[in-house]
Amino acid sequence: MLQIILLLLPGVLSTGWNVNYSHPICAARGSSVTIACTFIYPPAQVQRVLWCSVGPNHGVCMNEPYVYDSEANKNQRNFQYIGDKTSNCSLLISNINQTHSKEYKFRFMTNVTGGTWTGNPGVKMSVDDLRVSMTRSRENGSIIVGDSLNLTCKLNCSGNLAEVQWFKNGELVQHSDPVLTFSSITAKDSGSYSCSLRSFKTTVSEEFRIHIEDVAGSPTVLIIVVSLVSLGFIIVAVMLIRRKTETHRKPNKEEETQSSHYSTHQTTAKTETPTASTNLEEAENVLQEDEVQYASVNIQPKKLLQKSAKTEQENDSSIYSTVMNG
Structure with missing residues (x-):
């Protein structure tokens, strides 16, 4: 309180009229703030106190509307005068919102002729x-x-x-x-x-x-990630191998298809040939089968044939000799 008195002393000596405000206010939306205010005046009786916002009053605070008026029956509920009519002119603003971002001024009137005073400049309030x-x-x-x-x-x-x-x-x-x-x-x-x-x-x-x-990561998570990556590579590799295998198999299937068509064509051609040609071919097949059987029965190694022939010759000579001697 002593500091306030010292601050106001020059005003008292110079003019006898003065209003002192707190520093500019930064208020949080939804909060309540108090604009600290004191005022002095020559010997007189204060009859009316008012608070105005600069916007509606164009900076002069001489015309309505006022945010607070001691003679008004109803004031804005967000504004409450917590001062008096002697020296304290503090104003409480509750539930602040963005519309309250303005400059506020205090004005008071005394019973002395011309005894009206507005504190300029006012106090600026920003809401954020x-x-x-x-x-x-x-x-x-x-x-x-x-x-x-x-x-x-x-x-x-x-x-x-x-x-x-x-x-x-x-x-x-x-x-x-x-x-x-x-x-x-x-x-x-x-x-x-x-x-x-x-x-x-x-x-x-x-x-x-x-x-x-967590850059390091838990071992379980790391193992899962590595496993998933590895599984992905394996799946891709298997798909590539299958694709490559199917690519190599396709010509074989085509060849089998062509061979099947060719065999069918030959069968059809044979069916369409004359009956004589068919009989001739069957006879040749029977002959070939007989030759094969004959060959399998009569073919003997050359040495065995020569030995058999020599044996027969000796037997004939022996018989001839016997006949001659007889």
Whole structure:
């Protein structure tokens, strides 16, 4: 409070009228924020306090509509005046959305003639969605086991937040720092991560998916992969061999087909020849069969024939000699 008094002291000495705001505000959609505000004025009685947004009032805050008016019967429910009519002019804005991204100003009126004052410039408020961003040790490639990385819960319009709550696959993670650190990530850390302001779960960010690849892989998976690859090569090889075999077999089948056609043609031709020719051929076949049988019976080795002839000659000589001697 002492610091605020010191800040306002120059205003009191110079004009006696002043409004002091907090710094520009970056709010998360779905949250509630308070615009801190104080005001001073010469000796008088404050009768009316107002808050306006710059858009509808073209920056002057002199015309309706006001987001808050102490004399209005009904004000916008998102805006609640939590100050007073002496020095505190703070305004609470709840359930913030994108339409609240504007500049806000405080205006007050006293019972003194001309005793009206608007704090210029006002306080600017930007509304943004929480999001999760990632930084890691390796810039390129997939996230693998052993990598180090950080997940940061942030708003684009501001720096790091004070306190947040983290979720993994929708389950609360016991970590309140805006930065979630993985010094050596594992496959179990795979999942969808989101964050929100600690007091406002309605500000939860979109999920950020992390998939960690296990490069080493389990032996079972590796064996399965190698087996499948090997099986694929074997199947391809078998198909190629079968195709090659079928290619070599095709001419033989054609030759058998041609031979069958040729044999059929000959049979047909023989059937169509005269009966005499057919009988002649049958006779020749019988003769050839007789010759074969004869040859198989009478053909003897040459030496045996010569020996048999010599024996017969000797027998004839012996008989002739006997006859002559008689």
